[in-house]
Amino acid sequence: MTHRRVVITGLGCISPLGPDVESFWAKARLGQSAIAPIQNLDMSDVRFQNGAEIHGFVPTEHFDDKQLIPLDRFAQLAVVAAREAVRQANPLWSDAERERTAVVTGSCYGGKTSEDEGFREIYANPGKRARVHPMTIPRLMANAGTSWIAMEFGLQGPSYTVSTACSSANHAIGQAYWLVRSGICDIAITGGCEAPFTPGSMKAWEALRVVSPDTCRPFSKDRKGLVLGEGAAMLVLESEGRAKARGAVILGEIVGFGMSADAHHVTQPSVDGPTLAIRRALEDGGIDGNAIGHINAHGTGTPANDPVETAAIRRVLGPQANHARVTSTKSLLGHALGAAGALEAVAATLTLARGEAPPIANYLGPDPDCDLPLILAPEPCNAEYAISNSFAFGGLNAVLLFRAYRA
């Protein structure tokens, strides 16, 4: 089977670093972290206090009152990011092409905000005929992001949502990439969206004891855990042939995708699972580990993830693991769960395209179990290939392989 090349012609994101891609990159490239005390929730009864929230997002600036009724925050973010990506790509769809455009998004939680608010009424008032808003189901369904993007642009191709916790967006982007590469679709809008800041969700993360009491310090000594984040990012993927024929500006290329399951433990990571996913991504792209010059790591900053990820990278890359430069943008953006891989895909694409790599923030010093060539200050990047890792609770791993676009 001959594979078509798949290029990126549009990027969009709304994140704690800013409302669009350029504001995101202006801060990310300098390693400026958005992690700060959580302001939109009462955190007085929660052990951790910090998160990476989006501030200044006013839904009515993006949607009219009627549009907003069935839209949870996570789906609002999805549509806003997709609009930016589509505006940049300007795909010039024909009607026939709309039927061959996929929309594949990732979300871990779906409309958690609506679910939390609605169900609180029910549980607090048993037997009192408490009701939930009639749009609660459309708001909370995890596929809402995909559905509203499809409706926004009239896209009728294969469209669905992938929910694999922290790997959701990487699984989604990988699926979309394969849909375009195989010729099933010509264009895809793909990424992830998440809005996890609700009281119930904060207490659940607190109980799991993986959230840092201060900040996110990937691969650092004295790292204490992850910090939650929110946001959405979307990419427009397109067959290279179509993009070139219409003279589109090509921002980057996806050349491989690998998946695996740890089949090991629900929260304790294994080295084998991530190793297999990274290896599969390289095989899918037809390259070996020596070609990898940049890694956007899963890098959650938990004591458990970072040494396991280090070992997996070393196993696959061998001696090249001493040279491939590693960042984790979770130190800037927090962990946006089902959107994380999409925000990191935007970062990886811009790293290769603009030749500058965003550094890890909040680093305190080396941990011998995390001895990778970490990017700790802004630096140029001349890598041709980069991988972006996502490893989910439940042991589900997804790795994307990016290439700087060369015609």
Place this chain on the structure above:
Amino acid sequence: MRSASNFAMLESMSDDILERVIKVVAEAQKLPIEKITVESTFEELAIDSLDGIQLLFHLETEFDINIPDEAAREVRGIKELAEGVEKLVAKKAA
């Protein structure tokens, strides 16, 4: 201002209930209240099925009633809506 036709149909319907129903519809649909008459159909007011579900939700709140699915399904306009609400309000009072 309510149109005069609202009153012509009102021999058996409470003014108060009709007025409140129209107010709920106007607010929920963001329509000028004078555009809504007792004869208005949902089609004329561009109230789709999703809007209809939300109207029922707001009417349940306004009148503290429980509107059964079956009764709701047959409603096509303001008159039927107000009549249905009136029946449920009467039932509640009985």
